[in-house]
Structures are given as structure tokens and as C-alpha cells.
Amino acid sequence: MDHLGTKLRLDVILNPDDDVSHAARTSAVVMEGGAATLPGTADLKESTQRRRRPPPSGTTSTRQKVEIEVLKAELKTLHAQIQEMEVVSSSRKMTYWEHMAKIQGLERLKAVATNGQLTEAVREHTAWTDEINLLLKKKRRLMHPTDASMRSWEAYVLPPFSTDDAGSLSRRRRAMHAIADREYDRLQSVYLQAGVLGRNGAPFFQSALKPQPSGAVVFEFVEHTTVAAPFDRVGAAMWRAVSTNLPVPEGGGLVQTIDTIDDDVVYNCVTNTRQAIPLHSNIVLKRYRNATSVIQVARGILVDPMCPTDASVLVEDVTVWNGVTADETAPDAACVFTLVIRLNLGHVIIDETEDLTSQLATMSLAQVPKTQGTLGTDALRGYFETQQHAPVTMGNLHIYLGRVLRMEGPMRRGINDVVEAFQREQQQQRRLEH
Structure with missing residues (x-):
């Protein structure tokens, strides 16, 4: 009797609109002591009263519907288990067709339960996707520099400085910090796109031209290798x-000013008139130091009211990420050096990019240093400014690279000097130990 009542209760809950279930609810009665009772009615009432609990506060109708669907799915699973037990443990010998009907009914219940679970999973996935799309729509988009709703520093524009405005200097410095900090936040993404994330010092060199959706072409130079000196010493050489x-080149034509903002920020302004088209490079450089790494970020300022330019002058649009991290295998004796340079060349003729692609591939192979643990000296400059290679005339690439090429040599030689000095110290220490 209890088993039959439970089964009827499951039929009632699972199929409330089914005609068979309705007939079972209204006509399936048994006589016990002259009284007509619905099988399992008392048990159902007692069970309902025992399990009734107040709804949690703040529950919405949508959440209640979801919970009901989950409970129905669980009940369908239980119903399927009951029918499976009937098929397996039934003492009465069933006919072949009755046995097949039982099995098909069981499979149907299992399929319905599985379908319900999949439907719920799809619903949850759809809700999650809608939420992500909403967040993406709320994300600030890259707007045109003339958009009034855009803060000036987001378009790499510095606020003006005036002696009559006491707060203009602090606003200008805050803008420099904000520009550098935004590029620093992109560091891991840049390393991932450049192919150096997770290489752990395995030598990697690459030079490429990358067309952008805007139609511009970006020249990207990537270098990743191991340097045989502690990261803090190498980082200090980089900052110097x-x-x-x-x-200063022979014949002049290069004017430079450096404004020290604080111990970790400098503003480097260079005017190069050695080429047919003058070039202005207004670069904010910021250093980030922690217990295991030193990261330097450089970003070109496109508009600076303190250094006005006209339309005939080129303005360097460059971003540099340069970092050294302690080598995990020998943190006190080596570090991982990574350099990523992205230089926006503007709109360039496609034929010119095709001519230069093969040359850049050859240049990437020439970056490997002669001595392990050091950096190749003048890697870019040695390629672009020697007679053994055809002159690079694609767009204004040779003009844009002027400052980068002149800074590259001193930095690399400074790092190699640190490596050489550290190796001498190690040799002297080993002699003393022996």
C-alpha cells in the first residue's frame, strides 16, 4: 500500500495534467474498515506538513520557479529508480511485452530527466552569457581623441602648465602617472600577444609589421632572453x-630635455631635425620595482601644449615594455630580460610592407648574442644603419626609429658591463673559497 501510494503521489506531481494521473487521483480508492480513503492521502498530508518550511526572505518568483523545476527533475529521477526496481525485483512473472513496456517507460523517464538537466544547463549558460555581454557593453570603448567625454590623458594628451595656476603642475604629473599605469596594466596581455609569456628565459627574437583594424601598421620588435646578472643590477642599468x-651626434640636429618627475618617472623630450621631416618624441617613462622584478614602461605623448608642433612634423607614437625578472633557477645570479617595442607607423603602402617582411625575418635571426648571458649590441641599429643591408625606406620607419636606435646602444652596453662586472665578482669569490 505504501509503495502504491508513493507511486501515485509521484504521478500526481510529475504529470498533474495527465488524464491517466487524474483518473488515478479521483478513482483509485480502497476500502479500509468501510471507509473510502485515497491511497497515501494521510501519508501525503503528514509528509507535507512535516516538510513545510517558510520561504527564504528575498525569494523572487523566478527563483521559486527554478527551484520547482529542480525538484521536479529530482522526482523524475526517483520515479525512474522506482520503476527500475520494479522491473528488476518483481516477483510476478511478466509477459514479454509488459517487460518491454516497463523498460521503455524507464528509458523515457531517464531521457526526460536528462533533457531537463540539459535544459537547465543551457538556461544557466545563456544567463551567464547575457551577463558577460552586459559587462562588455559597459566597458569604456576607445574613443576619438576629440570626444568631449574622454579624459585628455586617455588620448595621450598632457594638460597645459601655467605659472598662474597652482594646480596645473600636479594635474600634469598625475596625467603622466595615469598614462604609464594604464600601459603597465596591459603588461601580461602584451607579453602573451608577443609570445614571450611562460618562456622562462628561452631565447626568442622577433620583428614584424602588424596591420591594425584602423588601417595603420605597427612595427613590433620583441626580445626575450636570459642575462647572467641579478635583476636589480640589470634594472638599475636600464634606468640609467x-x-x-x-x-649627441656629429653635426648636431638633436635636442633633448629630461624632466625628472620623481625617483621613478621621467619625461624625455627629443627633437630630431637630422632627417628630411622633423620628429618630436615626447616620452613618459616610469619604473615599477618589487621584490623579484623591475619593469619600465615608456609611452609617447601625442599632444603636449608645452611642446607645440605643426602638421608637417612627425610625432612618435610608441609604447615600450622593458622588464627584468629574477630567474627561478638562479634568482641571485641571473634574470630574464624582456623587451617589447610597438611603433605606430600610420598608414603605409601595402607593397612596401611586403618588401620589408622578409628583411625583418632575417633581422630577427641576427639578434642572438655572441656571448651567452649577454645582450646583442646595437641589434636594431646594426641592421638599419649599416651598409651591408639595403636602406629601409618604408614610410617614415627610419625616422621614427631614430630615438630608439640611439637609446638602444647605451642601454645594451650598460647591461653587458653589469654582466661582466658581476662575473668578475663571482670568479673572485670562488678563488677566495678555494
Whole structure:
């Protein structure tokens, strides 16, 4: 009797609109002591009263519907288990067709339960996708620099400085920090796109031209290798190279000013008139130091009211990520050096990019240093400014690279000097130990 009542209760809950279930609810009665009772009615009432609990506060109708669907799915699973037990443990010998009907009914219940679970999973996935799409729509988009709703520093524009405005200097410095911090936040994404994330110092060199959706072409140079010196010493050499004046070329044509904002930020302004088209490079450089790494970020300023330019002058649109991280295998004796340079060349003729692609592939192979644990000296400059290679005339690439090429040599030589000095110290220490 209890088993039959439970089965009827499951039929009632699972199929409330089914005609057979309705007939079973209204006509399936048994006589017990002259009284007509619905099988399992008392048990159902007692069970309902015992399991009734107040709804949690703040429950919405949508959440209640979801919970009901989950409970129905569980009940369908239980119903399927009951029918399976009937098929397996039935003491009465069933006919072949009755046995097949039982099995098909069981399979149908299992299929319905599985379908319900899949439907619920799809619903949850759809809700999650809608939420992500909503978040993406709320994300700030890259807007045109003239958009009034865009803060000036987001378009790499510095606020003006005036002696009559006491707060103009602090606003200008805050903008420099904000520009550098935004590029620093992109560091892991840049390393991933450049193919150096997770290489752990395995040598990797690459030079490429990358067309952008806007139609511009970006020149990207990537270098990743192991340097045989502690990261803090190498990081100090890197900072000395970027925070001091560039070597003055013969014949002049290069004017440079360096404004030290604080211990970790400098503003480097260079005007190069050695080429047919003058070039302005207004670069904010910021250093980030922690217990295991030193990261330097450089970003070109496109508009600076303190250094006005006209339309005939080129303005360098460049971003540099340069970092050294302690080598996991020998943190006190080596570090991983990574350099990523992205230089926006503007709109370039496609034929010119095709002519230069093969040359860049050859240049990437020439970056490997002669001595392990050091950096190749003048890697870019040695390729672009020697007579053994055809001159690079694609767009204004040779003009844009002027400052980068002049800074590259001192930085690399400074790092190699640190490596050489550290190796001498190690040799002297080993002699003393023996």
C-alpha cells in the first residue's frame, strides 16, 4: 500500500495534467474498515506538513520557479529508480511485452530527466552569457581623441602648465602617472600577444609589421632572453640608460630635455631635425620595482601644449615594455630580460610592407648574442644603419626609429658591463673559497 501510494503521489506531481494521473487521483480508492480513503492521502498530508518550511526572505518568483523545476527533475529521477526496481525485483512473472513496456517507460523517464538537466544547463549558460555581454557593453570603448567625454590623458594628451595656476603642475604629473599605469596594466596581455609569456628565459627574437583594424601598421620588435646578472643590477642599468641624455651626434640636429618627475618617472623630450621631416618624441617613462622584478614602461605623448608642433612634423607614437625578472633557477645570479617595442607607423603602402617582411625575418635571426648571458649590441641599429643591408625606406620607419636606435646602444652596453662586472665578482669569490 505504501509503495502504491508513493507511486501515485509521484504521478500526481510529475504529470498533474495527465488524464491517466487524474483518473488515478479521483478513482483509485480502497476500502479500509468501510471507509473510502485515497491511497497515501494521510501519508501525503503528514509528509507535507512535516516538510513545510517558510520561504527564504528575498525569494523572487523566478527563483521559486527554478527551484520547482529542480525538484521536479529530482522526482523524475526517483520515479525512474522506482520503476527500475520494479522491473528488476518483481516477483510476478511478466509477459514479454509488459517487460518491454516497463523498460521503455524507464528509458523515457531517464531521457526526460536528462533533457531537463540539459535544459537547465543551457538556461544557466545563456544567463551567464547575457551577463558577460552586459559587462562588455559597459566597458569604456576607445574613443576619438576629440570626444568631449574622454579624459585628455586617455588620448595621450598632457594638460597645459601655467605659472598662474597652482594646480596645473600636479594635474600634469598625475596625467603622466595615469598614462604609464594604464600601459603597465596591459603588461601580461602584451607579453602573451608577443609570445614571450611562460618562456622562462628561452631565447626568442622577433620583428614584424602588424596591420591594425584602423588601417595603420605597427612595427613590433620583441626580445626575450636570459642575462647572467641579478635583476636589480640589470634594472638599475636600464634606468640609467633611459633617464640620461642620448649621445649627441656629429653635426648636431638633436635636442633633448629630461624632466625628472620623481625617483621613478621621467619625461624625455627629443627633437630630431637630422632627417628630411622633423620628429618630436615626447616620452613618459616610469619604473615599477618589487621584490623579484623591475619593469619600465615608456609611452609617447601625442599632444603636449608645452611642446607645440605643426602638421608637417612627425610625432612618435610608441609604447615600450622593458622588464627584468629574477630567474627561478638562479634568482641571485641571473634574470630574464624582456623587451617589447610597438611603433605606430600610420598608414603605409601595402607593397612596401611586403618588401620589408622578409628583411625583418632575417633581422630577427641576427639578434642572438655572441656571448651567452649577454645582450646583442646595437641589434636594431646594426641592421638599419649599416651598409651591408639595403636602406629601409618604408614610410617614415627610419625616422621614427631614430630615438630608439640611439637609446638602444647605451642601454645594451650598460647591461653587458653589469654582466661582466658581476662575473668578475663571482670568479673572485670562488678563488677566495678555494
